[in-house]
Each structure stands twice: as C-alpha cells, then as structure tokens.
Amino acid sequence: AQSVTQLGSHVSVSEGALVLLRCNYSSSVPPYLFWYVQYPNQGLQLLLKYTTGATLVKGINGFEAEFKKSETSFHLTKPSAHMSDAAEYFCAVTQSPFGNEKLTFGTGTRLTIIP
Amino acid sequence: DARVTQTPRHKVTEMGQEVTMRCQPILGHNTVFWYRQTMMQGLELLAYFRNRAPLDDSGMPKDRFSAEMPDATLATLKIQPSEPRDSAVYFCASGREGDTQYFGPGTRLTVL
Numbered sequence: 001a002q003s004v005t006q007l008g009s010h011v012s013v014s015e016g017a018l019v020l021l022r023c024n025y026s027s028s029v030p031p032y033l034f035w036y037v038q039y040p041n042q043g044l045q046l047l048l049k050y051t052t053g054a055t056l057v058k059g060i061n062g063f064e065a066e067f068k069k070s071e072t073s074f075h076l077t078k079p080s081a082h083m084s085d086a087a088e089y090f091c092a093v094t095q096s097p098f099g100n101e102k103l104t105f106g107t108g109t110r111l112t113i114i115p
Numbered sequence: 116d117a118r119v120t121q122t123p124r125h126k127v128t129e130m131g132q133e134v135t136m137r138c139q140p141i142l143g144h145n146t147v148f149w150y151r152q153t154m155m156q157g158l159e160l161l162a163y164f165r166n167r168a169p170l171d172d173s174g175m176p177k178d179r180f181s182a183e184m185p186d187a188t189l190a191t192l193k194i195q196p197s198e199p200r201d202s203a204v205y206f207c208a209s210g211r212e213g214d215t216q217y218f219g220p221g222t223r224l225t226v227l
Contacts, residue, residue: 043206043218099210100146105158
C-alpha cells in the first residue's frame, strides 16, 4: 500500500520569500512521486515528478523537489514566491513512472502569497 | 495541444435524478481514470480503465455508480440515483506508458 502525507493544509508566504511545501510518503515498493498544482476552478497540472536517477528534480514555474529516501520525503520548494503561485498543491505517489497507473494523493496544501 | 475534455463542466440536479458525465481522453492514451474531489475526502480514485477494460473500480459505490468506455474516445461515469453526498468535482484523467497523466478540467456536480 502507498500513502502520502502533506504537512500543513494552508501555507502563507510573502511575495519573494522561500516556498516550502512538505510531503512524506509511505510505500512498500520503490515510489514514483509527483507534485501537481490546481488553480481555482481548474484541473490538476503536473509540476514535476521523480522517477529514477537524479534526486533533485526541477519542474515548471521555478519549482523543484528533492527525493530523500532516508527521510521518505519529497518536499517542494521555490526560492522566491510570486503572486501567481497562489494555488493548491498536491503530492502524489504511484507505482509507475508514467501516467498509466493510479495516483494516490495527499490532502493538498493551499498556498497563499502575501503581497 | 492535446487535452482531456469533460462534459458537462457544471451540473445541478435534484436528488434521485440520473447524472451522466463524459470524458474524452487524449488520443493515443490507453488508460483512463475517474477521480472525485471533495473538501472532506480530498482527491480519491473511483475507477480506471486500460484498453477500455476496467482495472479497478473499488473506489466506486457499486449500487449507484457505473463507469464504462463505449469506445477508445469516450469514457462515461453515471450516477443513478444521485444523492446530495455525491456533490463534488469529478475529474477524468488519461495516460499511457511513456507519457504522464493528464487531467481534464472537471465536472462540478451539485445534487440538491
């Protein structure tokens, strides 16, 4: 069984400040980890994914995440927050590096950017 | 720009009525997923298909929900009869080996 825990359902940061959204996973098999972003009244958009290889992965909009097996974590970061980053972010785990297996999502973190 | 399309985008209905939601996956994607998003439960998988065959529908209430893929370009999710607790946003997603999973814009269902 696989599961994901996102710490903090709401995170607020000032514009220009560091964004850190936390995700811890549990998996009995090597995990494939994803971050998705959801803007209001829209579907989910892939930000980045970890499959194999380099543990630091870079995504769209300046976001990156680091896979740390020893800590079972896959935290999402962005050095400088922008107003357009305000959205809900979901961490997900699956058994495939591709899009052909079901995703198990965390409960989401709503990111608010303070001007 | 290939996209997953869903219809309708919004649906308001009365308790007891039948609801049908439709999804057109991205051409060439052989796996289709139905997810439901609510405030209380978050995002949960209802069912998914590969090559039009159901692989897992354990997340779906069997007595009122049904999911089908009449052909490779259409997936349907039906609720009969609908109940207020079914109010949610229903997302369809599609994917394939070698590609990522893409989500549609969702159908926002309100059951009065």
